[in-house]
Amino acid sequence: MLLKDEVEMLRRITLFSGLPPAKLKLLAFTSDRVMYSAGEDLFNQGDIGDAAYVILSGNADVLVSTPNGQLKVAEVEQNSIVGEIAILCNTPRTATVKTTTALEALRIRKDDFLKLLADFPEMAVEIMRVLADRLSQTTSELTEARSRVQRAEA
């Protein structure tokens, strides 16, 4: 896959869709293209976050370790981005991402990503929007879970 194809891919991701193509190309150029076979970890829960990944092809599971073993919380596929939370808030990885098929991804290093955010505020706003979206989704899920617990206790 060539740089220009990667640019096409990036453009399809909501987070980056608002960026001018020249900047997307720069982002693609400064990132590494990485490949994984099925069953490999992109990163592990608890690691220090040093990069975000844009999935160019393939699928992966998002796993969280619980006292009862690993729990799958989500699935990621082509055109999605994973691992951005850890590099935004400097926290350890909140989950493990394990590939389920052969996977190709663009690895965006933390420094490059942050630099891009600083250079392009519209991207930062977009990130905020995506995160807020996720938060509201998580909140509603949490509310649902709580009410279920309350009902069960009652």
Place this chain on the structure above:
Amino acid sequence: MEPFLSRYIWTHTRKQQLWILLVVALSMVPYFLSFDLPKQIVNGPIQGAGFDGPEATQPFLAISFDLPFFGEVNLFSGFDLGREGMLLALSLVFLLLVIINGLFKFYINTYKGRLGERLLRRIRFELVDRVLRFPPGYLKRVKPAEISTMIKDEVEPMGGFTGDAFVQPALLGGQALTALIFILLQSFWLGIIAAVIVAVQAIIIPRMRRRLLVLGRERQLTARELSGRVSEIVDGIGTIRAHDTSNYERADIAARLGRIFQIRYDLYQWKFLVKFLNNFLAQVTPFLFYSIGGYFALQGRLDIGQLVAVIGAYKDLPGPLKELIDWDQARQDVQVKYAQVVEQFSVEPLIDPKVQAISVNPAAPLTGALAAVNLSVADDGGSKVVEHISLQIQPGEAVAITGGTSGGGEALAEAFGRLTWPATGRIVIGDADIHDLPEAVVGRRISYASSDVFAFQGSLGDNLLYGLKHAPLTEVAYEGDREVHRKWELVEAKLAGNPHYDLNSDWIDYQAAGATGPDDLFTKIRAVLDVVQLSNDVLALAVRSTIDPSEHEAFAGEIVAMRSALRQRLEAEKLSDLVVFFEPGSYNVEATVGENLLFGTVTDSNRWEMALEEHPFFKTVLKRAGLHETFYGMGLEIAENVVELFRDLPPDHPFFQQLTFMTAEEIPAYEALLQKVRGKPLEEVSEDDAIRIIRLCFGYIEPRHRFGLLTEDLMQKIVEARREFSDGLPADLVGIIEHYQPDRYMASSSILDNVLFGRIGHKHTDGSERIRAIVRDLFESLGLHNKVLVFGLDFDVGAGGKRLTSGQRQKLNLARALIRVSDFYIFNQPLLALDQRTQDQITRKAFAFLRDGERKPAILWVLANQDLTELFDRVAHFENGRLVRDEPVETRSTDSDYKELAS
């Protein structure tokens, strides 16, 4: 130290000073003879005095003198010579005297110089020796740069002064006195006048110079402080830049320089004022002679002959007098400097030299317990950090110290390590105070490591073995010139009061490391490196280093042989795509186009750049291979892409680190170049421009840059062109390219690149780590690990070990202590820079290492992590500088279990 320089010089160079005085006195004889001779030549043979007729002769070299009571004694009646003969003979004598005078001067100057240099060597050594014996508290207060300035620069003039210290005043004083006496003999009153002026000079000038001395002292102090500040700036540059305080430093330095300028200018003013006065007084005497002497002569009280003689004699007075005054100035100057330096180095209590006496014999094991007896330690401010502690560590016992940073455990460990001295109480081994025992015992039988590491500039191996270098253990046999040189060294060292320990001897005490000699020492090194988990780091340093294959032929051969082993291994583990190997017949996609074309690496990039621009070879080969136009097109594409990508970025943008084709500064130039050549066919583009475009291709790697420029066809062409580059390389380009050959070691590449003989693929994120692990494993299984490790030990750690990370430095420091066979090991949180998990692992391993085999040394470990106390026999817990608990580990744990139950 002796507070007066003159006395110091006299004590150490008395005999030599007397000898040189004697020689100087002797040298006066030919010196005065040579004064008299010209007169003899002119009066005698030239003007004919004594030669009555053309045939008249005179005796030459007649030796006769008058003795009272005996009358004339005639030893040698001389040769009878005519006028010409006499002229020649006397001229030859004159020449001889000139030579003799010259030789005397030569001898005296070298002798004085040597005397001075020896004394300088003695002073400098004595000062450094004192630094080595300074009490620890004092060293915290002084700046290292100031100490080194004192030893290096400030004592320098003392060497120059030494030779003149006694000879000069004797000589000049004698001359001046002679002249003065002569004047007095000629005319009493005029003599008195001269004497009064001399006295005025001798009294006033030194008084005026006192101010000069004060200024000189200030100059010395401010200059020393400046050098201290400059070194502080260099050391603290990170802090300065991080806090944007560089302008504060600028202001400080400017203020200091201003102050120094003021002092120096003041100094000049005084100096020349004194000089003026001095000259004036010297010149005023002839004025008095002319006026008063002339008046006397007119009155007839003084005859003219006497006056002329007095004035003639006076000519010889100001010279020596001035020099004498200058000498006195120099004396006071060096005395001030000397006193300054001595004051700085006179610290009490210095460590007794006996404590540090050299001992080549191994120290006997310590049998008594190491104990603090009613110990208090104060910090620099005088407040107690440890108070009234009594703690005993029996031989073989393991004691953990807990209590955190303010507890006092660290201070106690420092006191055990002799880094601080007790304020009250004692530290004893058995019955003996640790500070009275020779360092040859406590410095070997007790090992100390803390997180405060000092690494000396030199190789990693030298630093690791530093703790074993107590004394020169072997007698080096010198032969021929080197033997002569060694003998000279010994004599000179003795004359300058320096020790004569041979630095070329083997200082490494193998027994102290539990080895028998250089051969099995490496096993120990390997073991401790493993314990502190430094082996992999050292190996990583080793594989990144380049070696000279002609020096290590066998090793280079083994590395080359490893290439196929690596391939097999990768194939077996189904990781073949991790590395793309160099194959003479195929294109390596992970390597640059340039590498693929040359099938080798450029060893001299400067010559390569020149050749690329100017040498016709490349162009012709490219044309012949049909690559010229393709490369031009490819270069254009790269330039377009790069300019598009990076045009808007500021030159210091971090993204430029990813750009390998050109520097940020070159972007505008290429932008302009593109404007110029865009749309033109290659034939119309100037040669220089074409080359600037074409060269961009050489750095291109398809999987990394992904511009989609390499086709199968092009790769094939590049591979075909390889042969032309290797076979047809003109003689003047030989040596700038080292070709890849599957069966040869590449001297310009690192060991790792030589093993890989290929490039690590970009596809795997952790490709290089995985490869490194595999290579490490291969080294181990092929028995090469230790051989490679040795090259890692050659790694230069830089000044203060700065080329290592702080974690590596601390590991090295711990290893340095562990490699020594001691009876007591004191570890004062030696691994603070590492994360908790690694600290725990290393602590456990170090414990296992020290408890391995027969040996059971005592261990005192100041712990940051409570979990590790299970390893120890006893735990001593400190709070606020007091020992609050000291109990065996078992009871403590049951105790806490009980507490847990109770709560």
